[in-house]
Amino acid sequence: MASFTWRGRVKVHIGEMSRTAAFGVARDFNPINALFETDQARLEELELLVVVAAPARVLVDDKPVTDTITIDFDGELVTLALPLTRERFQALPFSLSRLWADAAVDANPWVVDDLKNAVSRTQQKMSEPPSGSVPSPEPISIPNLTQMTG
Numbered sequence: 001m002a003s004f005t006w007r008g009r010v011k012v013h014i015g016e017m018s019r020t021a022a023f024g025v026a027r028d029f030n031p032i033n034a035l036f037e038t039d040q041a042r043l044e045e046l047e048l049l050v051v052v053a054a055p056a057r058v059l060v061d062d063k064p065v066t067d068t069i070t071i072d073f074d075g076e077l078v079t080l081a082l083p084l085t086r087e088r089f090q091a092l093p094f095s096l097s098r099l100w101a102d103a104a105v106d107a108n109p110w111v112v113d114d115l116k117n118a119v120s121r122t123q124q125k126m127s128e129p130p131s132g133s134v135p136s137p138e139p140i141s142i143p144n145l146t147q148m149t150g
Helices: 017-030 039-053 086-090 094-107 109-127 145-149
Strands: 003-007 010-014 056-060 063-065 068-073 075-082
Touching: 003 094, 017 039, 017 109, 039 086, 039 094, 039 109, 068 109, 086 145, 094 109
Parallel strands: none
Antiparallel strands: 003 010, 010 056, 056 063, 068 075
């Protein structure tokens, strides 16, 4: 389990996801599409999938949160909506989302490692020649027609 406290009032405890959730993450992550993304975009997508799938227990002022809550930080209102979805996570303040993603990965490192390995294997397969293929022969030079008749 990984935990963090944000702004002294929000405590988040993230646990290891279930086997079913891990398979869902693997299903939703497409290693072929990931090949065409930057490393940063690929990592963000992986983190997002892990964050949404990992179980989380959230407390605000030591009270459990199970749905939507708006927290007042001296006039700055922050809305936290559970359960997390892609959209709800993207709407969180960056500092909170960064801590959340780090904790989700810390609690589920094997999921991210497996998906990174899937991307690596896909890259290797796409760069290898097909099995049993022979290198192309050198191009054949055909003499100029005037050289042949002249």
